[in-house]
Amino acid sequence: MSDGIIDKTAIELGTLLADGRVSSVEIMRAHIDRTRTVDDAVGAFISFDEQDALNQATASDERRRSGGALGPLDGIPVAIKDVLAVRGQPLGCASKMLKGFVSPYDAHVVERLRQQGAIVWGRLNMDEFAMGSSTENSAMRATSNPWDLERVPGGSSGGSAASVAALETPLALGSDTGGSVRQPASFCGVVGMKPTYGRISRYGLVAFASSLDQVGPVARSVDDVALLLGAVAGHDGRDSTSVEQVVPDYVHGDPPADRKWKLGVPREYFGAGIDPEVKAAVDRAIEFYSRTGCEVSEVSLPNTEYAVATYYIIATAEASSNLARYDGVRYGHRAAKAEDGVDLYFQSRAEGFGAEVKRRIILGTYVLSSGYYDAYYLRAQKVRTLIRRDFLNAFEKVDALLTPTSPVPAFRRGERTSDPLEMYLCDIYTIGANLAGIPGLSIPCGFTEGGLPIGMQILGRPFGEQEILSLGKQFEIGHEFTERRPDL
Numbered sequence: 001m002s003d004g005i006i007d008k009t010a011i012e013l014g015t016l017l018a019d020g021r022v023s024s025v026e027i028m029r030a031h032i033d034r035t036r037t038v039d040d041a042v043g044a045f046i047s048f049d050e051q052d053a054l055n056q057a058t059a060s061d062e063r064r065r066s067g068g069a070l071g072p073l074d075g076i077p078v079a080i081k082d083v084l085a086v087r088g089q090p091l092g093c094a095s096k097m098l099k100g101f102v103s104p105y106d107a108h109v110v111e112r113l114r115q116q117g118a119i120v121w122g123r124l125n126m127d128e129f130a131m132g133s134s135t136e137n138s139a140m141r142a143t144s145n146p147w148d149l150e151r152v153p154g155g156s157s158g159g160s161a162a163s164v165a166a167l168e169t170p171l172a173l174g175s176d177t178g179g180s181v182r183q184p185a186s187f188c189g190v191v192g193m194k195p196t197y198g199r200i201s202r203y204g205l206v207a208f209a210s211s212l213d214q215v216g217p218v219a220r221s222v223d224d225v226a227l228l229l230g231a232v233a234g235h236d237g238r239d240s241t242s243v244e245q246v247v248p249d250y251v252h253g254d255p256p257a258d259r260k261w262k263l264g265v266p267r268e269y270f271g272a273g274i275d276p277e278v279k280a281a282v283d284r285a286i287e288f289y290s291r292t293g294c295e296v297s298e299v300s301l302p303n304t305e306y307a308v309a310t311y312y313i314i315a316t317a318e319a320s321s322n323l324a325r326y327d328g329v330r331y332g333h334r335a336a337k338a339e340d341g342v343d344l345y346f347q348s349r350a351e352g353f354g355a356e357v358k359r360r361i362i363l364g365t366y367v368l369s370s371g372y373y374d375a376y377y378l379r380a381q382k383v384r385t386l387i388r389r390d391f392l393n394a395f396e397k398v399d400a401l402l403t404p405t406s407p408v409p410a411f412r413r414g415e416r417t418s419d420p421l422e423m424y425l426c427d428i429y430t431i432g433a434n435l436a437g438i439p440g441l442s443i444p445c446g447f448t449e450g451g452l453p454i455g456m457q458i459l460g461r462p463f464g465e466q467e468i469l470s471l472g473k474q475f476e477i478g479h480e481f482t483e484r485r486p487d488l
């Protein structure tokens with residue numbers, strides 16, 4: 001049954017568990033076996049603790065036998081990006097800087113998963129400190145795209161997307177500061193969401209750029225993303241930006257089937273640089289929606305051209321401040337030889353951080369420095385407001401926006417590493433949602449002739465998760481893209 005198990009969605013597994021046709025231990029075993037078989041090639045996991053995962057599964061089975069299952073996630077594995085704190089497990093952000101660090105507490109999202117009986121397992125690979133779009137900035141290992149092992153899985157949550165695509169886990173959590181859940185989801189042919197800023201507590205999520213960071217679910221179906229989102233969303237007093245707003249039942253709470261949807265297609269998202277196969281696939285999705293009764297119109301987000309520059313000023317400024325805590329004194333890597341205290345900081349940071357992280361710290365420090373603050377950081381904040389306004393204006397006319405998730409499908413490993421700017425430009429369609437704080441869903445909408453997945457993005461109003469999930473579901477039901485599996 002093992003093959004059958006790993007191919008199932010979390011919701012299907014939940015039904016099998018409830019009917020007593022499979023145990024959580026069998027589910028966990030099947031995914032561990034699968035991971036042992038394919039992960040040398042895929043490289044999605046940095047590590048996992050087999051005994052701990054099986055213990056959680058055993059506890060779940062016992063609960064269920066005594067009639068006390070904790071909900072639809074009880075006994076279902078959820079793998080975790082190496083940026084989220086899990087008590088007693090290594091927390092490394094795929095950086096040498098945090099090598100050997102073990103988390104003393106659980107992130108809010110992990111607490112929530114435990115309360116609902118989910119099996120919290122594994123440490124998923126990522127770009128160091130979530131900075132990157134290909135997972136090539138990991139100091140731990142390379143991750144491959146399960147659809148073509150020569151290609152990148154996207155990033156920074158490359159391990160989250162690759163593990164789900166490779167059937168190593170039905171569900172994973174990632175984080176998205178500028179596209180890090182959606183872009184790898186699109187590269188790996190799975191579904192991923194960045195919720196509204198404030199929808200999910202960031203407590204226990206290692207900070208990259210605090211005004212942009214959000215935790216996001218990854219799965220192989222829209223319903224599974226809805227399930228995982230509902231499980232981890234909600235207010236938490238330890239993150240003052242988490243919002244006190246009721247968490248709906250995202251799986252069952254669809255708007256009425258006869259709702260007349262209005263969809264917008266932002267013209268700026270189909271300009272120069274878009275791969276023709278990506279454009280064709282998204283065009284077909286747009287046609288699908290108009291054919292099935294949605295009113296589709298073109299809209300404009302005129303400040304889109306400034307989004308990449310704005311993002312890379314704000315994100316690096318916040319990162320330079322957030323990453324100041326890695327000083328080699330309190331935790332993490334400490335240089336063996338140093339002449340004095342200041343030299344200890346220098347050496348530890350020089351040795352501990354990789355090139356991209358250093359580049360961002362330097363850039364961020366520069367844009368915040370006196371004399372440049374007004375010209376860069378302050379101006380970027382103003383443009384950020386204009387970008388948010390563009391989206392809110394569009395949402396006065398339409399319910400959601402349809403765009404490609406990434407201008408290109410998965411590229412070859414090493415292809416973009418020599419030119420950071422080219423890598424930054426990959427984020428052009430995803431960073432707007434972070435700057436504006438709005439939710440975005442990436443779902444598979446086609447394949448290239450070479451067999452690589454293509455993703456489209458549905459952007460929604462603040463706290464419009466239910467609406468974009470519902471639109472995603474409509475598309476998913478009409479297509480078989482989420483049914484295809486890579487050949488591993």
Ligand code: GLN
Pocket residue numbers: 130131132133155156175176177178179180181208315427
């Ligand atoms: N690729 C973007 C960056 O490198 C986004 C990263 C992210 O969302 N964590 O900043």
